[in-house]
Amino acid sequence: MKRAKELPPFPEGWYFLTDRKTVTAKKLIERTWMGEEIVIWCDADGNICVADAYCPHLGSHLGPRAGGKVRDGCLVCPFHGFEFDASGKCVATPFAPPPPNARLKLYETREIAGMIFVWWGFEGRPPQWRLPDVPQGPDWCSIGYRRFRFPGHPQETAENSVDIAHLLYVHGYDNVYPNGEVEVDGAYLLSKFHFTRIRRIANIWKMMNDVDAVTHVHGVGYSFVEVRENTIEMDLRLWVLATPIDGREIYLTLACQVREIRKPKRFFMGLRFLPPRWRAPVINQFMLTNQKLDVAQDERIWSRKRYRTTPVLSRSDGEIGLYRRWCKQFYPERETRD
Numbered sequence: 372m373k374r375a376k377e378l379p380p381f382p383e384g385w386y387f388l389t390d391r392k393t394v395t396a397k398k399l400i401e402r403t404w405m406g407e408e409i410v411i412w413c414d415a416d417g418n419i420c421v422a423d424a425y426c427p428h429l430g431s432h433l434g435p436r437a438g439g440k441v442r443d444g445c446l447v448c449p450f451h452g453f454e455f456d457a458s459g460k461c462v463a464t465p466f467a468p469p470p471p472n473a474r475l476k477l478y479e480t481r482e483i484a485g486m487i488f489v490w491w492g493f494e495g496r497p498p499q500w501r502l503p504d505v506p507q508g509p510d511w512c513s514i515g516y517r518r519f520r521f522p523g524h525p526q527e528t529a530e531n532s533v534d535i536a537h538l539l540y541v542h543g544y545d546n547v548y549p550n551g552e553v554e555v556d557g558a559y560l561l562s563k564f565h566f567t568r569i570r571r572i573a574n575i576w577k578m579m580n581d582v583d584a585v586t587h588v589h590g591v592g593y594s595f596v597e598v599r600e601n602t603i604e605m606d607l608r609l610w611v612l613a614t615p616i617d618g619r620e621i622y623l624t625l626a627c628q629v630r631e632i633r634k635p636k637r638f639f640m641g642l643r644f645l646p647p648r649w650r651a652p653v654i655n656q657f658m659l660t661n662q663k664l665d666v667a668q669d670e671r672i673w674s675r676k677r678y679r680t681t682p683v684l685s686r687s688d689g690e691i692g693l694y695r696r697w698c699k700q701f702y703p704e705r706e707t708r709d
């Protein structure tokens with residue numbers, strides 16, 4: 372039974388679904404997202420389409436497991452062969468002209484660096500803000516991904532970006548301090564902090580990281596962290612993307628890319644012996660593996676915790692109160708109800 376004080380499961384916002392490469396390779400993908408069944412495909416012009424997975428004709432599931440397929444950029448229903456284009460319109464059927472009002476429900480998408488985000492609006496309303504672009508360039512390696520699935524909520528996972536005490540206690544960071552105030556502006560929240568950390572490599576080497584991180588949060592599903600590692604002078608971009616599945620579990624996707632390191636300031640795992648173009652991808656995999664360990668530390672807390680509407684905070688908690696007030700805008704249903 373739903374507890375009265377639980378967070379509503381689907382806050383309004385942009386949520387990561389998949390990346391363009393995966394859609395192109397698989398042609399048609401089916402997913403459960405925000406408690407709905409959806410399908411994702413790419414039309415002949417490269418438009419990514421995200422639609423309700425049930426056919427408006429007689430309700431067949433359109434996903435590949437039911438037999439749905441993509442032909443000439445159109446989604447073809449497995450039941451009677453109706454074809455839908457990138458606008459969701461039925462453009463052909465095998466035996467008769469397409470019914471003029473046969474149309475799939477489509478979701479608004481946004482692509483950033485090949486990552487596909489989909490808008491979830493209160494009562495289906497259109498996007499209330501835009502996700503800013505993150506320009507790519509030849510000096511950034513391609514984005515690597517790691518995906519996790521566990522019981523959780525995107526507000527709870529994003530809360531860690533202002534929860535300074537957990538960085539010390541759960542992850543063992545040191546010298547953690549904010550680099551300025553947490554700022555909010557509409558659906559945007561900016562948080563900057565510094566930390567140091569000792570990493571052990573294969574239990575033999577110790578490596579000290581001295582890090583400045585700037586976290587840009589655009590709604591609770593999208594956290595983008597710009598990381599400057601000062602010891603080896605490395606720039607890294609990390610996305611932490613929480614996507615509700617069914618109201619109980621979420622996907623948490625880490626996406627990461629490293630800027631090419633031309634002159635490593637310090638000996639770092641034999642980096643200097645690698646050709647420059649290999650350094651960033653190798654480090655990217657290393658960073659993803661490390662971040663995966665961080666998520667594992669968080670996950671056992673996230674997946675068992677219970678949301679406290681009135682937490683008893685201490686002085687070392689940072690801006691959790693501010694964060695929670697900022698989050699209220701993502702539940703317009705509560706505002707209209709209260």
Ligand code: FES
Nearest residue numbers: 426428429448451
């Ligand atoms: S149910 Fe899709 S074409 Fe009939």
Ligand SMILES: [Fe+2]
Nearest residue numbers: 531537665669
């Ligand atoms: Fe964490």
